[in-house]
Amino acid sequence: MERLEETQTQGAQTGPQVGVVMGSRSDFETMQGALETLAALGVGYEVRVLSAHRTPGLLSTYAARAERLNLTCIIAGAGGAAHLPGMLAAFTRVPVLGVPVQSRALSGQDSLLSIVQMPAGIPVATFAIGAAGAKNAALFAAAMLAVTDSDVRDRLQAYRDAQTRAVLDEPWFEGHPQAGEA
Ligand SMILES: Nc1c(C(=O)O)ncn1[C@@H]1O[C@H](COP(=O)(O)O)[C@@H](O)[C@H]1O
Numbered sequence: 001m002e003r004l005e006e007t008q009t010q011g012a013q014t015g016p017q018v019g020v021v022m023g024s025r026s027d028f029e030t031m032q033g034a035l036e037t038l039a040a041l042g043v044g045y046e047v048r049v050l051s052a053h054r055t056p057g058l059l060s061t062y063a064a065r066a067e068r069l070n071l072t073c074i075i076a077g078a079g080g081a082a083h084l085p086g087m088l089a090a091f092t093r094v095p096v097l098g099v100p101v102q103s104r105a106l107s108g109q110d111s112l113l114s115i116v117q118m119p120a121g122i123p124v125a126t127f128a129i130g131a132a133g134a135k136n137a138a139l140f141a142a143a144m145l146a147v148t149d150s151d152v153r154d155r156l157q158a159y160r161d162a163q164t165r166a167v168l169d170e171p172w173f174e175g176h177p178q179a180g181e182a
Pocket residue numbers: 022023024025026027050051052053054077078079080081082083084085101
């Protein structure tokens with residue numbers, strides 16, 4: 001009998017706002033950036049290992065849970081024949097953000113195409129391959145929450161401001177103006 005494996009919940013006071021799922025524990029290194037980014041922005045999340053291939057029966061169970069918890073979205077990372085995001089999207093109206101994990105055989109091209117090429121009718125928002133995609137999916141989830149949550153909106157703005165400052169504070173070649181300087 002398949003069981004929902006791996007559960008961690010951050011932001012337990014209010015319950016999770018975002019679900020993060022991945023096809024295998026081996027995806028954790030890539031998906032960790034999403035978890036860190038959600039935590040940094042104060043977004044409550046839960047994490048599961050779920051697989052369309054290895055735990056197919058759990059997909060509908062998790063989809064029902066996502067609706068019951070009223071999750072804003074589900075971030076789903078998978079590599080290779082990455083069917084997890086699309087199959088999950090087929091089971092729920094909760095928006096699914098797909099992260100193509102970099103596969104060894106095809107460097108994540110397989111993951112990307114498996115996730116992005118959905119037939120019309122069941123959308124999956126698809127992000128970049130690997131760590132950048134995981135981080136951006138979390139930032140996108142925060143931006144969705146920020147529409148109605150002013151605390152998340154302020155933290156997201158502060159994150160962006162800090163990022164801009166970090167670029168401008170970067171040491172530059174002597175005698176050459178930094179971006180934005182005359
Ligand atoms: N793409 C999927 C799915 C799925 O789409 O349901 N389930 C597992 N996997 C992927 O298989 C790769 C290798 O997994 P293992 O390292 O466990 O063999 C992982 O990147 C995982 O996301």
